[in-house]
Amino acid sequence: MSSKPFKQIITKVLIVIALLIGAVYAGFPVLWMVVCSFKPNPEIFAYPPSFISETFSFDAYKAIFMDSAKVRFFINSYLVSLLVTVLTLFVGILAAYGISRYEFKLKKPLNMLIINVQAVPPITLLIPYFSLIVALRLYNTYFALIFTYMVFTLPYAIIMMTGYFNTLPKELDESVLVNGGNSFISLWKVLVPISIPGIVSTGIYTFMQAWNEYLFALTLTKTNEMRTVPIGIQLLMGQHSYEWNQMMAMSILGCLPVLILFLFLQRYFIAGMTAGAIKS
């Protein structure tokens, strides 16, 4: 009789052990990053390695906050990512409304195009972008980044927002039309306010894509004043020495916006991540 609870306990113990092993696999590198960001640089490769450094210090963080050139990377990243998010949401919501609420000839081919566009490799677009951006005299400007980022943020935003609008009954916006309003009013006054959860998911995902972008930022900007965080971290790999502790500190500061968004808005994140793979 006692074999059943015993078996359950064994199962539970095994699951907990498996979960802990998985947590070490997933979490140890992150923990190591945090540990190293509080070490002085010469101690990074000390033998044997120390976990809690005797010389625990915030020097690496201070060095970043005191250096206006490094702070500038963060300002650039926030500026570009926020503007990309706002513009993508605006254009994406308009397009999603058109696709969700109207039947028209080009609907199918347009849908196909939007899905397929996501598979176009950034490296293929990079060469023509480079020559276009240089020809338009936009090389090394915010505009070059904001404009080109929309090529990969917009299709995803349209797909997500179309899916969201499709879940809302058409009667909602038709009531506005019956009362003499136009479709534009029904979109912004009726649909947008009740679509906030969908817009937040889409916005978070868009922000993240822009925040993490590397290839276009590397190629379409040149001076340190225009660099974003992903490129800025790389610039700390100097010619003479690697400032490992600062790189780790900057990495942690660089992932904070995404981490905070994730911790507080998990369900929106998960909605965004699963939207691509699960069809309702």
Next chain:
Amino acid sequence: MITNSSIANKSKKSTLQSAKKKLSPYVYLSPTIILMTVLMLIPIVMVILYSFKDNVIMNKNPVFAGIKHYVDIIKDGTFHQAIYNTLYFTVMSVIFHFVLGLSFAMLLNTKVLKPATKSLFRVIYVLPWVFTATIIAILWRLMLNPNGIINYMLTTANIVSNKIEWLSSTQFALHALTYINIWSGYPFFMISLLAGLQGIPAELYEAATIDGANTVQSFRYVTVAKLKPIIVSMAMLDFIWTVQQFPLVWMTTGGGPIHATEMLSTYTYKLAFSSYNFSQASASAVIVLILSMCMALFYVKNQKAGD
């Protein structure tokens, strides 16, 4: 008279309205259409034209070169190496993303632990995914440094006797890079599969047990069968994305040592921005585009079949 004109008026109004209704979707879609034309169609036409010309971008009036650049690339041994590396990197990544993603998702879906404990583990498991490729690259360069923590642990545990140059030896670099990519990419599978697992009704498992299915059988016929659509579409998306991976490779090994980790993306990038051979780079970019589009067609076809 009055009724006639009002009818005429009405029909006029309704044709106007229907014309307006026909136009409206295009009004809403016009910003998207303009952006996609400028950012997608024109650049793709440009890159295809570039690939057939000589000395583009560097020379103001490039001459037609035919398929010379394609022939050069297809004959290039480095290109063959890049194709092999990209395939190895991508196939291994997708397989292990799936295996780890499903294992972790099933662990997190267990009923024996409290929801609070599970959500703590879930946050830890998702961690690799909040880091951008640059950060992942730098973190692993620190850990895989010959004097780094990984070698310390391996030598202390007597698993290896010498410090290994993980990222700068031709023997290990590709495997190390693939390992890093596996670490950074499985959460995407995990989250989707977890959502899928939570959507499987418990009755299905009960029914399977009543029918005499053991654990392996109910995993095979309930779990895997129910998750199959998610697994297939995740695997295809992951394949498309991993083939295009650039920042992680560029920041860890830069394609080296001696092309040991050269991928199609780094090969193309180097042709353009290290050798300034934009024409040949364009030909390479077009080849990468064609490969990606073939995968995308499979993906769309599969999605349609699922509808």
